[in-house]
Amino acid sequence: MKLYYSPGACSLAPHIALREAGLPFTLEKVDLRAKKTEHGADFAAINPKGYVPALELDDGSLLTEAGVMLQYIADQAPASGLAPAFGTMARYHLMETIHFIATELHKSAGALFNPAAPQEWRQVVHGLLGRRFGFIEGRLGDNPYIEGAQFTVADAYLFTVLSWSRPLKIDLTPWPGLSAYVTRIGSRPKVIETLQAEGLI
Numbered sequence: 224m225k226l227y228y229s230p231g232a233c234s235l236a237p238h239i240a241l242r243e244a245g246l247p248f249t250l251e252k253v254d255l256r257a258k259k260t261e262h263g264a265d266f267a268a269i270n271p272k273g274y275v276p277a278l279e280l281d282d283g284s285l286l287t288e289a290g291v292m293l294q295y296i297a298d299q300a301p302a303s304g305l306a307p308a309f310g311t312m313a314r315y316h317l318m319e320t321i322h323f324i325a326t327e328l329h330k331s332a333g334a335l336f337n338p339a340a341p342q343e344w345r346q347v348v349h350g351l352l353g354r355r356f357g358f359i360e361g362r363l364g365d366n367p368y369i370e371g372a373q374f375t376v377a378d379a380y381l382f383t384v385l386s387w388s389r390p391l392k393i394d395l396t397p398w399p400g401l402s403a404y405v406t407r408i409g410s411r412p413k414v415i416e417t418l419q420a421e422g423l424i
């Protein structure tokens with residue numbers, strides 16, 4: 224498998240998942256502005272959606288969309304416990320969490336990276352994200368991971384999106400449970416390895 228990624232972008236989530244799963248993979252960095260890979264390939268031709276993450280499978284086909292890719296990775300290493308078995312209620316709850324992260328957190332927070340975003344709109348998005356952060360902190364409760372006692376691919380995704388709070392200057396102080404969560408996930412050996420591989424630490 225080959226993961227097309229951009230340092231610190233949402234592709235960090237499948238990158239963490241691949242390392243947590245212990246699967247063999249290679250990486251290819253993408254310049255998202257130029258739509259060129261580090262080897263000079265035209266990324267828009269590889270993924271017509273033009274965005275990362277994109278996962279090239281061993282049969283040459285391409286899988287996109289972080290939330291789906293995360294589950295594909297987990298299912299390649301069932302013993303890792305990165306996702307409950309397909310068809311179980313626990314799996315539907317994992318999908319529910321992943322969908323929430325994708326639609327309520329990822330896309331709202333991601334849009335704030337656009338320097339052209341007007342200030343008034345930014346404030347509206349900050350307010351919305353604050354409400355979602357409140358929900359997710361309550362859902363986490365005293366659990367170490369978002370699905371409970373077990374680290375899953377949803378944690379790789381949630382950690383990635385919450386870690387954007389630093390570059391986006393979103394103060395997590397009002398959500399101490401989320402601050403502690405980011406620290407907890409960020410100190411996992413495989414997460415540190417991933418952050419180092421992307422040159423983020």
Ligand SMILES: N[C@@H](CCC(=O)N[C@@H](CS)C(=O)NCC(=O)O)C(=O)O
Nearest residue numbers: 232233255273274275276288289290
């Ligand atoms: N729906 C996609 C969205 C992926 C996405 O937003 N990727 C961003 C980085 S976090 C990107 O590559 N943006 C560049 C672009 O859209 O041109 C997913 O969930 O995987």
